[in-house]
Amino acid sequence: MALENETIIKLENLTKRYGYGDAASFALKDFDLTVKRGEFIMIMGPSGCGKTTLLNIIGLLDTPTSGNFLLNDESASRISARRQARLRSKKIGFIFQNFNLIPDLPIIENVALPLVYSGYHKTRRLIRASEVLARFNLKEKEYYMPFQLSGGQQQRAAIARAIVAGPEIILADEPTGNLDSHSSQLVMEELKRIHSEGNTIIMVTHNQSLTQYATRVINMLDGTIDTDLKTVKDSDLPVPVSARKKKAKIKKKTKKKRSKK
Numbered sequence: 001m002a003l004e005n006e007t008i009i010k011l012e013n014l015t016k017r018y019g020y021g022d023a024a025s026f027a028l029k030d031f032d033l034t035v036k037r038g039e040f041i042m043i044m045g046p047s048g049c050g051k052t053t054l055l056n057i058i059g060l061l062d063t064p065t066s067g068n069f070l071l072n073d074e075s076a077s078r079i080s081a082r083r084q085a086r087l088r089s090k091k092i093g094f095i096f097q098n099f100n101l102i103p104d105l106p107i108i109e110n111v112a113l114p115l116v117y118s119g120y121h122k123t124r125r126l127i128r129a130s131e132v133l134a135r136f137n138l139k140e141k142e143y144y145m146p147f148q149l150s151g152g153q154q155q156r157a158a159i160a161r162a163i164v165a166g167p168e169i170i171l172a173d174e175p176t177g178n179l180d181s182h183s184s185q186l187v188m189e190e191l192k193r194i195h196s197e198g199n200t201i202i203m204v205t206h207n208q209s210l211t212q213y214a215t216r217v218i219n220m221l222d223g224t225i226d227t228d229l230k231t232v233k234d235s236d237l238p239v240p241v242s243a244r245k246k247k248a249k250i251k252k253k254t255k256k257k258r259s260k261k
């Protein structure tokens with residue numbers, strides 16, 4: 001029995017084309033990628049090589065021109081628009097370079113937004129948002145408007161929003177691109193903690209020194225993968241708390257079997 005985490009994302013022969021005929025250009029070309037639950041992937045590569053396009057497709061914000069995209073073994077093209085919206089809210093958390101907080105909503109309401117699909121009533125959603133903000137040391141700023149926060153604080157609020165609904169996949173597009181090195185480090189420590197809880201993170205960065213946090217580093221070039229290096233074995237990836245007992249049991253059983261042999 002395999003002890004590895006399951007495949008959560010699979011891209012096969014994926015292409016994203018803009019324009020037609022002589023004017024056609026490819027943001028992604030024959031792109032293949034398999035992501036296991038618990039990976040922390042950093043994507044690097046020159047401007048225009050397709051990094052944002054890739055994240056947008058994985059996050060169901062964009063669709064490929066051709067090829068297959070499987071999310072938890074389900075073909076994304078078969079998922080209805082309605083369910084896609086639910087998945088974006090519940091299963092996938094987005095973090096952007098420019099934070100993308102809604103300017104005329106207080107921080108707490110920004111963070112509570114993805115809980116719209118949770119079935120909680122508004123007070124419960126705000127309580128939950130407040131709890132998460134406390135984890136990010138932003139409790140005393142929860143009723144501030146986004147413009148009243150520093151860049152680092154806004155990004156921490158944006159991460160709080162990305163994880164409030166307990167998503168399994170976090171997609172981050174240069175989340176530290178607009179931050180000074182201290183704020184950058186705080187943001188990375190948060191992502192590290194979220195990853196250690198068994199979540200899957202795919203992050204785009206131009207900063208080579210951040211790859212120390214990754215379990216896998218992919219360099220892209222002209223819409224394809226140039227290099228792909230795993231620094232942590234699949235069997236050593238973190239496991240979600242809910243699955244930990246199950247995995248421990250399987251490990252024990254396999255050990256027993258082996259010692260009997």
Ligand SMILES: Nc1ncnc2c1ncn2[C@@H]1O[C@H](COP(=O)(O)OP(=O)(O)OP(=O)(O)O)[C@@H](O)[C@H]1O
Pocket residue numbers: 018026027045046047048049050051052053054
């Ligand atoms: N809506 C669009 N119409 C036409 N071409 C597009 C469109 N969106 C993206 N592209 C092209 O697709 C390619 C990949 O863009 P993408 O934004 O994914 O690059 P990136 O790797 O994220 O770059 P950066 O590091 O600058 O953010 C680029 O050549 C870009 O011009």
Ligand SMILES: [Mg+2]
Pocket residue numbers: 051052053173
């Ligand atoms: Mg980009």
